Amino acid sequence: MGVDRRKFVKIAGAAALGLTAAPPIKLFSSETEEKADTSLCNTATDSCVCKPPEVDPVEQGLKKDPTRWAMVVNLGECRKHEDCKDCILACHETHNVPDFPKKKDEVKWIWKEQFSHAFHEVENEFGDEELNHSPALLLCNHCDNPPCVKVCPTQATWKREQDGIVMMDWHRCIGCRYCLAACPYGSRSFNYRDPRPHIKEINTDFPTRMRGVVEKCTFCDERLAEGKLPACVDACKYGCLTFGDLEDADSKVRELLHSHFTIRRKPGLGTQPEVFYIV
Amino acid sequence: MIENALKGGKRYWSWIAFLLVIIAVGGLYWLRQFNEGLTITGLNRDVSWGLYIAQFTFMVGVAASAVMVVLPYYLHNYKAFGKITILGEFVAVGACIMCMGFIFVDMGQPFRITNVFLHPSPNSMMFWDTVVLMGYLVLNVLISFVTLHSEKKSIAPPKWIRPIIILSIPWAVSIHTVTAFLYAGLVARPFWMTAVMAPRFLATAFSAGPALLILLALILRKNTKFDTGKEPIQKLAIIVTYAMIMNVFLLLMEIFTAVYSGIPEHLDHFKYLYFGLGENTALVPWMWTSAVLAVIALVLLIVPQFRKNETLLIWGCIAVFISIWIDKGMGMIVTGYIPNPLHTVTEYVPTFPEVMITLMVWALGGLIITGLYKVALSVRKQLV
Ligand code: SF4
Ligand code: SF4
Numbered sequence: 245m246g247v248d249r250r251k252f253v254k255i256a257g258a259a260a261l262g263l264t265a266a267p268p269i270k271l272f273s274s275e276t277e278e279k280a281d282t283s284l285c286n287t288a289t290d291s292c293v294c295k296p297p298e299v300d301p302v303e304q305g306l307k308k309d310p311t312r313w314a315m316v317v318n319l320g321e322c323r324k325h326e327d328c329k330d331c332i333l334a335c336h337e338t339h340n341v342p343d344f345p346k347k348k349d350e351v352k353w354i355w356k357e358q359f360s361h362a363f364h365e366v367e368n369e370f371g372d373e374e375l376n377h378s379p380a381l382l383l384c385n386h387c388d389n390p391p392c393v394k395v396c397p398t399q400a401t402w403k404r405e406q407d408g409i410v411m412m413d414w415h416r417c418i419g420c421r422y423c424l425a426a427c428p429y430g431s432r433s434f435n436y437r438d439p440r441p442h443i444k445e446i447n448t449d450f451p452t453r454m455r456g457v458v459e460k461c462t463f464c465d466e467r468l469a470e471g472k473l474p475a476c477v478d479a480c481k482y483g484c485l486t487f488g489d490l491e492d493a494d495s496k497v498r499e500l501l502h503s504h505f506t507i508r509r510k511p512g513l514g515t516q517p518e519v520f521y522i523v
Numbered sequence: 524m525i526e527n528a529l530k531g532g533k534r535y536w537s538w539i540a541f542l543l544v545i546i547a548v549g550g551l552y553w554l555r556q557f558n559e560g561l562t563i564t565g566l567n568r569d570v571s572w573g574l575y576i577a578q579f580t581f582m583v584g585v586a587a588s589a590v591m592v593v594l595p596y597y598l599h600n601y602k603a604f605g606k607i608t609i610l611g612e613f614v615a616v617g618a619c620i621m622c623m624g625f626i627f628v629d630m631g632q633p634f635r636i637t638n639v640f641l642h643p644s645p646n647s648m649m650f651w652d653t654v655v656l657m658g659y660l661v662l663n664v665l666i667s668f669v670t671l672h673s674e675k676k677s678i679a680p681p682k683w684i685r686p687i688i689i690l691s692i693p694w695a696v697s698i699h700t701v702t703a704f705l706y707a708g709l710v711a712r713p714f715w716m717t718a719v720m721a722p723r724f725l726a727t728a729f730s731a732g733p734a735l736l737i738l739l740a741l742i743l744r745k746n747t748k749f750d751t752g753k754e755p756i757q758k759l760a761i762i763v764t765y766a767m768i769m770n771v772f773l774l775l776m777e778i779f780t781a782v783y784s785g786i787p788e789h790l791d792h793f794k795y796l797y798f799g800l801g802e803n804t805a806l807v808p809w810m811w812t813s814a815v816l817a818v819i820a821l822v823l824l825i826v827p828q829f830r831k832n833e834t835l836l837i838w839g840c841i842a843v844f845i846s847i848w849i850d851k852g853m854g855m856i857v858t859g860y861i862p863n864p865l866h867t868v869t870e871y872v873p874t875f876p877e878v879m880i881t882l883m884v885w886a887l888g889g890l891i892i893t894g895l896y897k898v899a900l901s902v903r904k905q906l907v
Binding site: 434 | 562564565709710711712865
């Protein structure tokens with residue numbers, strides 16, 4: 245899949261660049277843009293997934309403002325269902341994430357981690373013990389300013405211009421693990437061994453990986469392309485996960501960020517995570 | 524000229540055979556790693572660089588240290604280094620190849636290495652490190668062979684080589700600076716986030732490298748007719764002394780900053796190094812060994828009577844070499860990952876196969892340096 249998609253991304257990226265370099269066109273076309281947006285809206289979900297990121301803006305004859313996908317995790321609600329693993333299972337099954345017998349080989353895209361570890365910088369010795377020990381849901385933050393992308397010597401991981409997803413090309417990755425050293429959130433996993441024999445049931449709609457490459461959450465770019473929500477968001481029956489476009493002022497994520505106090509992991513590093521937490 | 528590497532006595536060939544056996548055994552483990560993946564190492568999700576990258580970092584320093592003989596000899600015309608310069612350059616060649624070897628065995632998909640050049644990424648320090656290391660290797664191979672060839676023919680080296688030699692001086696500094704930048708710019712790793720890393724890398728390089736060179740020169744003196752004489756050894760010893768003092772000074776700066784500021788994100792790494800975090804104390808004995816050796820080395824090197832005594836100097840050089848090898852290798856790399864970004868601890872201990880693969884690369888470097896030294900000595904013996 246790597247090659248074609250990358251090629252597409254390059255073309256789309258170049259097209260986007262070209263268009264921003266010509267502001268008058270953008271100015272005059274802004275009305276059509278908005279209309280086109282709503283016409284593409286195909287679901288009635290709260291968090292609107294109405295901008296399939298892989299629609300070529302040139303082919304469509306229109307240019308949309310870049311999308312900025314983000315997620316809001318409602319930890320307060322999630323905490324009530326400590327044993328629930330629906331989102332994790334859905335993600336790992338969809339994406340052929342292996343389950344290795346040894347912890348040292350572990351690969352995970354989304355997982356629960358004790359709150360006081362996930363947010364160790366806000367840990368408070370007299371704070372709510374229960375909160376400190378409660379699980380927090382962690383995944384790649386799709387940082388706006390991703391250190392992992394900066395360090396990759398082959399551009400096997402890159403930030404997709406049109407929607408901010410930090411992507412992975414498993415056919416290009418050389419397995420140097422520089423990105424594992426660079427991610428301040430421990431979001432990345434390396435295939436220390438062949439993952440294929442350790443996938444419970446292979447989902448043939450999604451590629452499997454080979455040993456020696458790095459992988460991580462991709463915000464379900466493949467589902468977004470079909471206008472679907474990410475698998476974890478879809479799977480949560482308590483509505484703890486909200487996904488949407490930060491560029492869209494009416495999106496549910498923007499509304500939640502407006503109405504709730506949210507935190508992000510290690511905000512001081514300037515990475516600008518796109519995953520927000522309601523505590 | 525090269526063919527001289529293939530002529531030698533019994534001692535020479537037993538040493539070569541010994542190295543070849545290690546390479547063969549290590550090679551078998553590497554094949555296993557190639558088939559099964561890096562799972563046969565002790566590396567894990569939290570500590571994803573270990574013994575291999577530690578050796579790499581240390582060896583870049585050894586490679587860069589050739590500049591400590593090249594600079595006085597070519598730039599300041601310090602004649603006493605005439606005989607030893609080629610030894611330094613050949614060590615650089617061997618060390619560069621070892622660096623590449625360690626990177627190669629560390630990669631998950633080693634045969635995709637060309638991707639680094641097919642998709643050049645100037646953002647990535649690893650890209651630059653690859654570029655400068657390869658350049659440095661080419662420079663040193665070229666310089667050493669051209670100068671040796673002229674020596675063989677008893678003519679002056681060609682004029683065009685001089686600018687290349689001069690270029691190799693800043694280039695040596697660059698390889699180690701860029702290697703420090705690999706680590707020092709990562710927001711995720713407070714332990715590595717220190718502006719002192721590049722200067723300290725240079726200080727450790729300029730002490731461990733020349734210390735190795737002293738040892739090699741003395742081994743050659745003992746086993747062959749080759750003798751550098753006392754003066755260059757003593758001059759090198761002074762270089763080792765000053766560089767080692769700088770190294771320890773910079774280490775104390777690091778410790779002051781971490782301890783006085785007391786920021787847990789920084790301090791905990793140092794706690795892990797010297798006292799361990801809870802039950803996790805894998806590196807503690809090593810780090811204290813390194814510290815004690817550093818003190819011993821300083822005493823043996825700073826006191827002139829000790830330094831001038833060649834037996835004590837040998838011990839001083841061994842102490843420098845091991846102390847830095849521990850501290851700059853495993854101490855520096857592994858501790859960057861402990862505690863991890865979630866401030867929890869997963870420890871790392873190399874496995875037996877990992878150690879064997881590491882020995883394989885060391886033996887390969889040893890083989891290259893031995894062969895090159897053989898060539899150099901043969902040329903010189905012809906001259907006599
Ligand atoms: S969370 Fe880590 S892997 Fe994800 S974009 Fe940020 S730095 Fe990269
Ligand atoms: S492991 Fe792969 S994705 Fe990560 S930095 Fe290396 S080449 Fe890039």
